Amino acid sequence: MAHWLVKSEPDSFSWDQMVANKTEPWTGVRNAQASNFLKAMKKGDLAFFYHSNIGKEIVGVVRVVREAYPDPSDDTGRWVCVDMQAVSPVPKPVTLADIKEDAKLEGIALTRQSRLSVMPISDPHWKHLAKLGGWKK
DNA sequence: GCCAACGTTGGC
């Protein structure tokens, strides 16, 4: 199973809203690279939910419940979205500062490509981040 | 097809 990280600004869509909504269409991705990652997601894949701008930390884990389909918020028909569901919060949120100073997380896309909103997370990185956050399945 | 101008994201 592949692992991912998705970003959201809590001002527009926060973890609390993610938890409150049963199923959330992950719409509005308008970047070719991020869109390709959305298309690669499989039902059941897990993703960290990261708060950008405010907090700048991983706050929860979500699951892909529907694979890529045309984004209803897109008029051009070029972009896709997936459906996500909250799994559980990360007990000890992992901050960007934590990630940056951790040698085991060197090369992670979050720090290399700060503007990318959907990115894959390697198995070793996923395990390490889960450990840092005290998150267990 | 190149590249300058511009817009957006996101860290600080």
Place this chain on the structure above:
DNA sequence: GCCAACGTTGGC
């Protein structure tokens, strides 16, 4: 609020 990074647009 500023600015760096970087994607997109449009003139040539």
